[in-house]
Amino acid sequence: MNVLIIEDERPSARRLQRMLEKQGIVVNQILHSVEESIEWFSNNDHPDLIFLDIQLSDGLSFEIFDEVEVKSAIIFTTAFDEYALQAFKLNSIDYLLKPIDEEELEHAVNQFKNNIPEKKNVQLNFEDIRKLLSNPVERQYKKRFTTRIGQHIKMIAVDEIECFYSENKGTYAHTFEGRNYLLDNTLEQLIDEIAPQEFFRVNRTFIVNINAIKDIISYTNSRLQLKLNSFREQEVIVARERVKDFKIWLE
Incomplete structure (x- = not known):
């Protein structure tokens, strides 16, 4: 086919x-x-x-x-x-x-x-x-996510999220306040639910918010390293095959 x-x-x-x-x-x-x-x-x-x-x-x-x-x-x-x-x-x-x-x-x-x-x-x-469709419809993306904390359900606004990342088979939202929340979504699902102008998947593990990027540094093997607002758990690296699209996204 x-x-x-x-x-x-x-x-x-x-x-x-x-x-x-x-x-x-x-x-x-x-x-x-x-x-x-x-x-x-x-x-x-x-x-x-x-x-x-x-x-x-x-x-x-x-x-x-x-x-x-x-x-x-x-x-x-x-x-x-x-x-x-x-x-x-x-x-x-x-x-x-x-x-x-x-x-x-x-x-x-x-x-x-x-x-x-x-x-x-x-x-x-x-x-x-x-x-x-003569008047184009603007696509609606998610404005918030929910996560369970003990017996409570917390709402997290998308504009509060600095990045999404996967770790140990879980998917997390990291907020500008420096807190991590476990989500039910996979990164594959998330990338279709959030605004592409604001979020970019830099590698298999991370999706970053453009407003969270404090610095961009040249890294080994033609990659880029990102310094985010508060995320310190691990390095955030733009994969080599994603660098070109990432630079276009920044503009």
Whole structure:
């Protein structure tokens, strides 16, 4: 199966790629914008299946189809609310609601495999969806988390959190006040639930808040070391393969 992902949020794209690889599906290409996608489709053979985010950094993904005739099956990935999704149901278009659930992803892929003849070369009518999305909906990210402390449940506002980190199979939120709280979420789940403008996953263990970074220091093997506001438990290192995206995120 030839699979393409079009997603402007790079952590979300990588997470979806990993989930597909768990199912034995190799992702041949990841694209991040309308402009890049139009150019790619104009110069490459079209894949069997596309996972396509609705709202890309430079416009709605439907603009791709205004420029090129895409000969692929499409599963949309979206964070839009249920009202907007009514148009997808009306047009019988497959979609996955973000953050993507592994079981729902597997179901969508199996649906595609079972209906390959019907899924290809379909004339898609997006007018109902365009009307609903004519005023782009801003994605809503989590504003707080809860954690249990003894018999009590404490609420932690996201803007109080300096970083998230994993340790000994647990996931923790470290606050600007210097306290650590155990969460039920994994880092994989968190990266889709918090605003990407404010938080960045620097390596497999840490997600940092941009407002918590006090200093950035060159480190060995082309990596970077971060000094945070109050976190002192261990070094926070930007992985070498993440340095380029990290620098873009800072800007």
